[in-house]
Amino acid sequence: MTQYYELYRSSSLGSALMDSLDDLISEGQLSPQLAMRVLAQFDKSISDALNNRVKTRISFKGSLRTYRLCDEVWTFIINKPTFKFDSEDITCSRVKIVACNARKPGET
Amino acid sequence: MANKNTALIYQQVIDEVISAVQKEFEDQGVDESVLQDLQRSWEARLLASNVADFPQAEGVDEDVYHQYPDSVAPYDQDYQPPPNPPTADDPYTSAAYVSPLGQVMPGGPTVAAANLATFASTPGSAAANPEDPEVAAYGKPQPYMYPKGGNTTAGNYDRRSHQQPTHSLPPGNGSAGGGGATSGYIPQHDGADDLALALAQVDGDYDRPASNYPTGYTDPSATGPGAVTNAAAAIADDEGDEDAINSDLDDPDDDDIHENGAGGDDTEHIILCQYDKVTRQKNRWKCTLKDGIMLVDGKDYLFHKATGEFEW
Numbered sequence: 001m002t003q004y005y006e007l008y009r010s011s012s013l014g015s016a017l018m019d020s021l022d023d024l025i026s027e028g029q030l031s032p033q034l035a036m037r038v039l040a041q042f043d044k045s046i047s048d049a050l051n052n053r054v055k056t057r058i059s060f061k062g063s064l065r066t067y068r069l070c071d072e073v074w075t076f077i078i079n080k081p082t083f084k085f086d087s088e089d090i091t092c093s094r095v096k097i098v099a100c101n102a103r104k105p106g107e108t
Numbered sequence: 109m110a111n112k113n114t115a116l117i118y119q120q121v122i123d124e125v126i127s128a129v130q131k132e133f134e135d136q137g138v139d140e141s142v143l144q145d146l147q148r149s150w151e152a153r154l155l156a157s158n159v160a161d162f163p164q165a166e167g168v169d170e171d172v173y174h175q176y177p178d179s180v181a182p183y184d185q186d187y188q189p190p191p192n193p194p195t196a197d198d199p200y201t202s203a204a205y206v207s208p209l210g211q212v213m214p215g216g217p218t219v220a221a222a223n224l225a226t227f228a229s230t231p232g233s234a235a236a237n238p239e240d241p242e243v244a245a246y247g248k249p250q251p252y253m254y255p256k257g258g259n260t261t262a263g264n265y266d267r268r269s270h271q272q273p274t275h276s277l278p279p280g281n282g283s284a285g286g287g288g289a290t291s292g293y294i295p296q297h298d299g300a301d302d303l304a305l306a307l308a309q310v311d312g313d314y315d316r317p318a319s320n321y322p323t324g325y326t327d328p329s330a331t332g333p334g335a336v337t338n339a340a341a342a343i344a345d346d347e348g349d350e351d352a353i354n355s356d357l358d359d360p361d362d363d364d365i366h367e368n369g370a371g372g373d374d375t376e377h378i379i380l381c382q383y384d385k386v387t388r389q390k391n392r393w394k395c396t397l398k399d400g401i402m403l404v405d406g407k408d409y410l411f412h413k414a415t416g417e418f419e420w
Contacts, residue, residue: 008380008401011408012408013118013408019149024146045121045125047399049121051399053117054117054411055412056410057414058415059416060417061418062418063419064418064419064420067420074395083409085409090409092377093377095378095379096378097378097397099397101382103384
């Protein structure tokens with residue numbers, strides 16, 4: 001069975017789900033085990049959706065302030081990044097990038 | 109907008125997750141309404157976070173969402189809102205769980221909760237139904253009850269001694285439907301269930317306001333927790349300042365917080381993604397990223413591929 005990263009759980013969509021699951025658990029309507037199953041399904045669905053349904057390509061530039069590679073996870077903090085989408089550019093003061101290895105452990 | 113697809117993709121993901129786990133909910137005997145609740149509250153939260161332009165967005169912002177009695181109602185009247193302190197229910201559920209007849213509800217809270225909907229729709233059968241004490245005990249803090257409530261004198265009639273400590277509260281809360289509703293319901297317990305009520309009232313002063321919560325009025329106790337949260341946030345900010353003074357490493361993050369004003373998710377710009385390749389030539393870095401979710405300026409953007417070049 002393919003493994004899916006759990007990192008998307010900290011996205012807006014994932015944290016909204018986790019908060020909702022927490023509520024149901026604390027109300028006693030849902031078992032933590034079942035909630036974990038829902039989250040696992042979320043990992044799969046969001047990964048598949050990003051992989052298959054999202055076509056957007058972007059490029060970005062900026063100045064790298066911090067880089068870190070730990071346990072196959074890259075973390076970059078980039079100052080003044082500029083993201084180029086097809087139709088518009090987006091900038092912000094600083095962005096943090098957390099990237100897991102696209103080649104998952106066990107895959108070749 | 110570059111993030112116009114986000115809402116669509118998110119909706120697809122939500123639908124996919126919900127339908128994929130449906131069978132598992134059934135297998136474990138969890139009522140389908142729980143799954144529907146999950147979907148509703150998930151969508152409501154996402155909507156409130158305002159990270160994408162949702163077609164059904166009705167200008168609901170986060171603040172409104174947190175004052176749930178008003179804002180949640182549009183999504184679902186039955187929705188049990190997050191700020192309701194769940195522990196408030198516990199004295200009821202644990203105390204009332206063993207019915208006066210000594211039965212233990214086999215299905216547990218889930219069954220009782222599932223029964224609530226039916227129960228609420230047939231209030232007339234309340235007195236006749238032998239299972240009522242349990243169900244009613246669960247029902248007390250719920251908003252379902254207040255259509256049949258509003259009768260505070262009825263609430264008093266056979267239970268004055270027990271009611272004294274708690275009943276002083278509803279008038280203080282504006283004596284709206286809420287207070288009357290819960291107490292108006294109590295007389296339908298009979299006999300041995302008094303014990304459960306008495307137990308619940310041991311810490312009644314704390315429980316009552318909380319269990320009155322969902323009944324839809326605003327009172328000082330509703331704003332109280334918010335004020336506490338704000339205070340806590342303020343304290344956290346202060347601590348952040350101290351850290352900023354003491355530690356070079358903490359500076360950047362704190363700068364971000366202060367640049368962007370108030371705390372919360374909006375202040376952090378973050379990309380969650382996977383990397384295909386990261387290379388470096390002297391101080392020039394190049395990376396190829398895929399399958400990312402960007403949260404920038406409070407908006408989510410999704411990308412399939414991203415290439416980045418930056419100098420250290």
